Amino acid sequence: MSTIVRDYTIPANDFTIAGEASSSVRKILSQLGVSPDVVKRTSIAMYEAEINAVIHGNGGMAHVEIDKNKIYIRISDEGPGIADLNLAMQEGYSTAPDSIREMGFGAGMGLSNIKKNADVLDIETEINKGTIVNITVFFKRE
Amino acid sequence: MTVKELAQMLGYKIINKSDSINKKVTGVYACDLLSHAMAKVNEGDVWITVHTNLNVIAVASLTNCACVMIPENIDIEDQTVERANEKGVALLSCSKSSALICYEILSALKDMR
Structure with missing residues (x-):
């Protein structure tokens, strides 16, 4: 199959x-017949990254490439960046304000959810420049 | 047992019209942290949460749970019901607490075996 490419705009602070x-x-992965486990892992990883961009990154962009072996997702924002990535990766650490917590986030x-569900996770971040989260999920695990 | 059968058996209110009421119920999960729920809710679960915002529907859709149950007669926002209709997510509610709902559903599922 040829590579399927999709680009999405992620709005800032718009939870609607x-x-x-x-x-x-x-939906695309399900239509392609990708296994439910892979669809779920991809959905969770991408949703978390998307929500992070909404909450922390003033919105951003999602770029997706799907080929016969894998899906690659790049979520990029021009937000404040992550000051301490190791700390941010720790489960339970959050800088989200109370208004966000009240919504259940x-x-x-x-x-950590992204890391658990992605096969490859690479995060590029720079203070006051933004953050790029690169996620790859393979359709068949080695 | 389907969502509809479960609701009828236990007296839960079906909030919206959705084909998902014919989904099979295989378990129950109660959690109000959306990220945690997203990681843990299994396909076929009744997911119980006190949140009624739009993100609940996104998580329900992504996890493919059987339905969302709102406990203790908590009001559900109109836009959430609309989104549930759009995404084909079944919404239930009742007056009982999350703990009691878990007990009732698990008992019902056990009796089915």
Whole structure:
């Protein structure tokens, strides 16, 4: 199959359409007949990254490439960047404000959920420049 | 047992019209942290949460749970019901607590075996 490419805009602080990109990708993968386990892992990883961009990154972009072996997702924002990535990767650590916590987010599980569900996770971040989260999920595990 | 059968058996209110009420119920999970729920809710679970915002529908859709149950007669926002209709997510509610709902559903599933 040829590579399927999709690009989505992730709005800042707009929870009415947050998750639409992940939902769209989930639909594409299901239609392609990708195994439910892979669809779920991809959906969780992408949704968490998408929500992070909404909450922390002033919104951003999602770029998705699907070929016969894998899905690659790049979520990029021009937000404040992550000051201490090791700390941010720790489960339970969160800088989300109370308003976000009241919605059920901000448990400090986003990045660790991405790590658990992605086969490859690479995060590039720079203070006051932004963050790029690169996620790859293979359709068949080695 | 389907969502509809479960709701009828235990007196739960079906909030919206969705084909998902014919989904099979295989378990129950109660959690209000969305990231945690997203990681742990299994396909076929009744997911119980006190949150009623739009993100609940996104998590329900991504996890492919059987339905979302809102406990203790908590009001559900209109836009959440609309989104549930769009995404084909079944929404239930009742007056009982999350703990009691878990007990009732697990008992019902056990009796089915």
